[in-house]
Amino acid sequence: MSxxxxxxxxxxxxxxxxxxxxxxxxxxxxxxxLKQFYAHEPTMLSVEEAIRTKxxxxxxxxxxxxxxxxxxxxxxxxxxxxxxxxxxxxKENAFTVVTAHQPNLFLGPLYLIYKITSAIKMAELLNxxxxxxxxxxxxxxxxxxxxVDELNHISxxxxxxxxxxxxxxxxxxxxxxxxxxxxxxLKEVAGNSPHTDELIQLLKxxxxxxxxxxxxxxxxxxxxxxxxxxVIVDGDDSALKKIFQPMMQDELLNSTSEKLxxxxxxxxxxxxxxxxxxxxxxxxxxxENLRERIVRETPHPTLSLVEEGNTNTAYKVLNxxxxxxxxxxxxxxxxxxxxxSPNVVLRPLYQEMILPNIAFIGGGAxxxxxxxxxxxxxxxxxxxxxxxxxxxxxxxDKSSAARMNKFGITETSLFTDTEELIKSFTLQxxxxxFQMNEERSELExxxxxxxxxxxxxxxxLENQIAAEQTRVMKFIQSLEERLLKTEKKKHEDSIQQIRKxxxxxxxxxSLQERxxxxxxxYLSHGDEFFTIIHEAFDxxxxxxSVISLQ
Numbered sequence: 001m002s003x004x005x006x007x008x009x010x011x012x013x014x015x016x017x018x019x020x021x022x023x024x025x026x027x028x029x030x031x032x033x034l035k036q037f038y039a040h041e042p043t044m045l046s047v048e049e050a051i052r053t054k055x056x057x058x059x060x061x062x063x064x065x066x067x068x069x070x071x072x073x074x075x076x077x078x079x080x081x082x083x084x085x086x087x088x089x090x091k092e093n094a095f096t097v098v099t100a101h102q103p104n105l106f107l108g109p110l111y112l113i114y115k116i117t118s119a120i121k122m123a124e125l126l127n128x129x130x131x132x133x134x135x136x137x138x139x140x141x142x143x144x145x146x147x148v149d150e151l152n153h154i155s156x157x158x159x160x161x162x163x164x165x166x167x168x169x170x171x172x173x174x175x176x177x178x179x180x181x182x183x184x185x186l187k188e189v190a191g192n193s194p195h196t197d198e199l200i201q202l203l204k205x206x207x208x209x210x211x212x213x214x215x216x217x218x219x220x221x222x223x224x225x226x227x228x229x230x231v232i233v234d235g236d237d238s239a240l241k242k243i244f245q246p247m248m249q250d251e252l253l254n255s256t257s258e259k260l261x262x263x264x265x266x267x268x269x270x271x272x273x274x275x276x277x278x279x280x281x282x283x284x285x286x287x288e289n290l291r292e293r294i295v296r297e298t299p300h301p302t303l304s305l306v307e308e309g310n311t312n313t314a315y316k317v318l319n320x321x322x323x324x325x326x327x328x329x330x331x332x333x334x335x336x337x338x339x340x341s342p343n344v345v346l347r348p349l350y351q352e353m354i355l356p357n358i359a360f361i362g363g364g365a366x367x368x369x370x371x372x373x374x375x376x377x378x379x380x381x382x383x384x385x386x387x388x389x390x391x392x393x394x395x396x397d398k399s400s401a402a403r404m405n406k407f408g409i410t411e412t413s414l415f416t417d418t419e420e421l422i423k424s425f426t427l428q429x430x431x432x433x434f435q436m437n438e439e440r441s442e443l444e445x446x447x448x449x450x451x452x453x454x455x456x457x458x459x460x461l462e463n464q465i466a467a468e469q470t471r472v473m474k475f476i477q478s479l480e481e482r483l484l485k486t487e488k489k490k491h492e493d494s495i496q497q498i499r500k501x502x503x504x505x506x507x508x509x510s511l512q513e514r515x516x517x518x519x520x521x522y523l524s525h526g527d528e529f530f531t532i533i534h535e536a537f538d539x540x541x542x543x544x545s546v547i548s549l550q
Contacts, residue, residue: 096358116221293317294318397549412546
């Protein structure tokens with residue numbers, strides 16, 4: 001389905017935006033030194049190689065499909081695109097394209113939508129290119145995350161809408177029954193937008209008719225993307241963690257990932273800062289209202305080591321009174337694997353062990369920290385996926401586009417320094433009325449003549465003339481700056497409008513996608529907004545998209 005709304009897309013090099021690290025811009029250029037930290041270059045040409053590598057890995061297709069059907073729990077209808085894709089995962093020719101993120105309240109900032117759209121678009125392009133294979137877009141929901149301050153709010157029209165609650169543990173397990181008032185409050189913020197009633201009803205259906213954030217997030221995303229075949233995987237699953245159990249046991253006993261990742265970090269830090277550093281044990285203990293780190297203590301003063309064959313090693317769950325002996329924690333892992341939660345160092349290995357995955361689509365930080373884990377993937381004989389930077393975008397609404405046109409601001413010039421943008425606008429308005437380029441040129445000629453005339457008579461005067469030239473040129477520059485300041489005062493209202501425009505498009509001097517909710521655009525355009533994003537994105541293009549709604 002094509003968009004009925006007119007819009008333009010201006011592609012920019014990521015390096016031209018100023019918002020991406022050198023590691024990412026170097027990676028997109030396939031820098032030779034960086035190649036030691038990943039397995040495949042981020043191009044479509046790498047797909048066949050990635051498939052061959054994945055076929056050599058032991059896969060758990062039936063277990064995965066069975067777990068997903070259980071997770072969806074009646075949400076699917078037979079024949080739905082997502083239902084067909086889950087069943088297709090059992091087949092040897094099916095592979096996934098995965099992106100991952102936490103279940104932020106009301107989907108959080110825009111970039112979750114961009115991640116998912118990138119995965120869907122890539123799967124579509126790969127299905128066209130390789131019709132004998134089946135490529136399935138997957139969103140791996142990090143429901144076990146417990147960073148409430150990051151997950152419990154959205155930004156909408158410059159306002160922070162926050163869910164103040166006293167629940168603990170993983171955010172995905174938070175009960176949603178208290179969200180009714182917040183959703184009603186959203187209606188007041190939204191006002192009489194064309195799709196306000198539709199959105200409010202959708203949020204109520206998703207959140208107030210669900211028991212947890214995880215369930216609500218699945219419903220909302222399935223509503224938007226299920227028809228495009230998106231499959232949503234919740235890693236907080238006993239059956240899936242049972243598969244990952246041997247690796248978690250190795251982590252508890254040997255801290256293997258710490259050694260492997262630190263060895264990579266030593267090399268990577270020669271040229272780039274690293275995103276994450278491993279802990280001695282990269283697991284949390286997860287239970288109802290609890291998600292706390294597991295740490296090793298040797299010896300532990302309160303632990304009774306009476307079991308035969310036990311060691312003097314204790315495992316403590318931080319900020320609790322829970323302490324395990326080595327045998328006890330291994331028994332707990334055997335009987336209750338769902339109570340163990342991988343952190344950022346182990347989660348990629350868990351994800352790639354479970355999925356028949358050939359490509360991971362992530363933000364700049366995710367692509368960067370994946371490169372720290374190549375040794376771990378090789379050690380555990382898990383195929384390293386192709387790493388793709390997700391599509392990133394700036395969406396310019398109709399009123400902002402009109403204001404840009406009024407002040408002569410282009411999609412490219414938006415990314416220049418604000419003060420330079422204002423200076424450029426002021427110069428456009430004033431013409432050359434206060435610029436002294438001709439006078440500067442004449443003075444340079446004059447000083448050159450003085451040097452030529454005096455050097456034959458007294459060379460010692462050259463330095464004095466040069467110093468005087470510097471002083472005069474500084475005076476000219478100061479004069480220009482004072483005149484520019486005076487000129488700016490004449491256009492003070494316009495300059496304030498430019499500042500507000502930049503603040504709106506780059507909140508907190510950051511990218512829009514990291515702050516603004518999709519709701520801001522959905523209220524005006526409904527599902528058309530998702531259609532526009534889908535049409536504008538190409539994850540193989542490696543370009544930042546400036547999307548201007550006309």
